[in-house]
Amino acid sequence: MLLKTCLFLLLLFCFFLHQNLASSHGFLFNGFLGTNLTLQGLATITPTGLLMLTNATKQVTGRAFHPSKFSFRNPSNGHIFSFSTTFAFGVVSVDPQLSGHGIFFVISPTEDFSCATGSQYLGLFNLSNNGSPSNHLFAVELDTILNPEFLDVNDNHVGIDIDGLRSFNSSPAGYYSDDDQLSFRNLTLRSGRMMQVWVDYDGEETRLDVTLAPVPMVKPRKPLLSSKIDLAGVLMDSMFVGFTSTNGPFLTSHYVLGWSFNVNGTAKALDYSLLPPLPAARSSSGRWKLFYILLPLASAMFAVMAIAGALLINWRKAKYAEELEEWEIDYSPHRFSYKELHRATGGFREAELLGIGGFGRVYKGVLPSSKSEIAVKRVLSSPESRQGMREFVAEVVSLGRLCHRNLVPLLGYCRRKGELLLVYRYMRNSSLDRLLHDSGKPVLGWAARMKIIKGVAAALLYLHQDWDQVVVHRDVKASNVLLDEEFNARLGDFGLARLYDHGSDLKSSRVVGTMGYLAPELARTGKSSTATDVFAFGTFVLEVVCGRRPVISGEEEQVVLVDWVVENWRKGAIAETRDTRMGEEDELEEVELVLKIGLLCSHPLPAARPSMRQTVRYLEKEEPMPELSPANMSFSVFALLHNDGFDDYLMPFPSPATASSVTSSSIE
Structure with a gap:
């Protein structure tokens, strides 16, 4: 009996080996049941x-x-x-x-x-x-x-x-x-x-x-x-x-x-x-028979529907009315109709609301034509000039050409009356901010956090150095980092981003961004650059490793996360600033390295900060970090910015168009 059982199992093994044979050089699938x-x-x-x-x-x-x-x-x-x-x-x-x-x-x-x-x-x-x-x-x-x-x-x-x-x-x-x-x-x-x-x-x-x-x-x-x-x-x-x-x-x-x-x-x-059998084509003849049966009834109802339809036409035109000026013809492939977005979001109903920011709301939607999931940001606008809006739309279309696995794709825009709608690809796992700071969410382990940090670094390297133009994001923060189905980091919300050619400088403007991520030099020059993005990235790195927000509210005063990490470093306890919820003790050496990378990127002097290419090399351990000392990192960013007249939380968006002021909300 045992011999028969062994023989049966051997034959069964040979059958499956013959049906689905794979090796390092090739494979054979006769049908796909059990294939990976x-x-x-x-x-x-x-x-x-x-x-x-x-x-x-x-x-x-x-x-x-x-x-x-x-x-x-x-x-x-x-x-x-x-x-x-x-x-x-x-x-x-x-x-x-x-x-x-x-x-x-x-x-x-x-x-x-x-x-x-x-x-x-x-x-x-x-x-x-x-x-x-x-x-x-x-x-x-x-x-x-x-x-x-x-x-x-x-x-x-x-x-x-x-x-x-x-x-x-x-x-x-x-x-x-x-x-x-x-x-x-x-x-x-x-x-x-x-x-x-x-x-x-x-x-x-x-x-x-x-x-x-x-x-x-x-x-x-x-x-x-x-x-x-x-x-x-x-x-x-x-x-x-x-x-x-x-x-x-x-x-x-x-x-x-x-x-x-x-x-x-x-x-x-x-x-x-x-091989499995191929299904037969579904005949459509039955549908045509049903069509001929219903045709007389449909003809009788047509007159009634025509009258009702005429009454609805004017109402629908008013409901979905939107602006379309002659200069937008060049951008028409990137423009969504308001009607399409209205249907995709169920009329922007509250059940589809993903988040609320200082300049608008974000809704989840599904495009009727392609069934693609999207996120739509409705931004209340009061553009100061048509030229300003034209420049803003031109930049939206340019940013729509960005293509990197660690960026949230900006699909296009829509203009309607007093609002601007930005359309992004929807990310299923929401924002990193929620996973870090919402006690109801599962705790991210160190490997997942390291993967996220490297992903955002790769995205910024692409924006700063590897794309056709230089893109300064100007609002790098945890709430603007979204996570896809596999928890890959996707940097999103390009409402504040600015483009310029390689080798040229971005012009000065009013300061924008989020408190805690703003580089000190912005208070003096108002001039965003790749270095200010690097500063924000450094703060972001510390936030991910420590599990604390950039500005920590205490009982008596507010403490800047960068200062808190530096102070612990000075005491020889930099590794103790890590998020203890992670639980991993065997990764302390790598945690300490990443904390120092975050501090180097957050250096108060722009010239001392590394480029994103250098930062990626440090993270990948392809290049050793320069020697750092906590004595050279001592400063109080929060006090500096507050004394220079920064708003405690957000800075207003500059001309040309308040329509693009999206500093405090993120696509989720």
Whole structure:
């Protein structure tokens, strides 16, 4: 009996090994039950084992990636390894004449496409980065939409894409018969039939072949596409592999039934007998029968509805009226309609309220068209001049081009009567301020806090030095750091941000910001700079490590957090300033290092503060910190600012437009 049981378990093990075989060089999935894929958007594994990237829903995106990176580059000579993949897929549309945007096989350095646009850009790119060599992205597209701007050959084609959606090489979908290799057989990708793709790259010959055929036909000898292409400038040392798909306005389901991949070898053949069945297309004939039955009734009701509709037109125009001046035409792609935002937030109802700040309220919303979650900040405005508003909107649009995994994407704006609406991407885990200071929230451990500090540092490095222009945020603080689904830090609220060209200086203005984060020199010059952002970041670091606000209110006086940490350092007890709720005792050396980095960034002399690039190197321990002494850090920021006439909490926003005064609220 024991022997039979062992034999059964051995056979069962062999079965699952055959069905889902994976190694450091490749894998084989005959169906996806039990697989460990990274799923994003609408992507899911169905109970039958299908990888469903999208279902019959409009304006959705789905992605699926193998969770491990694969090495694509030979370290000895820098050449790209040969690789091979094959997968079975199906595109099922409610209307067989119309379809979503197809399926893309992707090799990417990242799984994070938070800055990408859905639908037209397949959830991979956006208007500003489509075609950029910095993407390092390779894709094979099974495209069922004709996009003339990308020079598509038709609405049913296969293409090879490098860093963008304009194909390097493409062909109408089909295959060449082995009996007569001049005979081309057309295939309709959206037919609802199961098909198979083979992608083979020869690293020595630098040749890429893409082959398509219906299942269960054997792989044709002549590929559909064959291109001489060296991927050494495209692929990085290690990359993710996966799929992405999007639906536009058409109801389409995109499926992958099986997938095999290998580096330095041929992908293992799929076992068709183990693949899950492809669902049949849902017929729409029943809907048309119902339509014809209801048509007479609908015609009778039309007259009544027309009368009621006429009465509602004027009321709706007044309800959703908004300003649109001629100069805004250039910015129209970044402008949301008030009607769209009103619907997204349920009429800005109290149930959707996320927070209230000194200059407006923030609401959660869901865009009706794309189902994307957003946060909308309503800012009461009284612009001093049309020119001022024009300059402000220009900067909003410029900031909308920012793209970094540690920034909250600013999606656009809306102007209506006496208010300005700023639209951001919604972050599920709210603000860091709430997690640090709300006793009802779970306590963040040291590893999570370190990850957040590094994330904000990376965001500021991008803003100060790595983007096309220099962006001074001017309001770095815990309430403006939001946390996404994986508790990654996202710096948001660019209502006070200012842009200028590299090598130039930001002009002086009235001081803005939040008490406790304001650099001492602002009291004298009113001139924001990257150094004032660094000061605010230093205060932010101390707040995260210590779990205390920048200004500590005592029974008799207010104490500045920076001064309190310096005083404890002077007593030889700097590590005791850490938030004791964390509980970790084995990280004291790293905690002490980060506290000193925070103090260095908060140095009273701007010239003594490091740049954000140096700060990132200190945090990553790539560069030793300079020697510091508490004697050189002794100062009282709060007293200095108070004596120079600062408001105890917030400073007013400068001209040109009070509309952008958002100092005390944050997108959550």
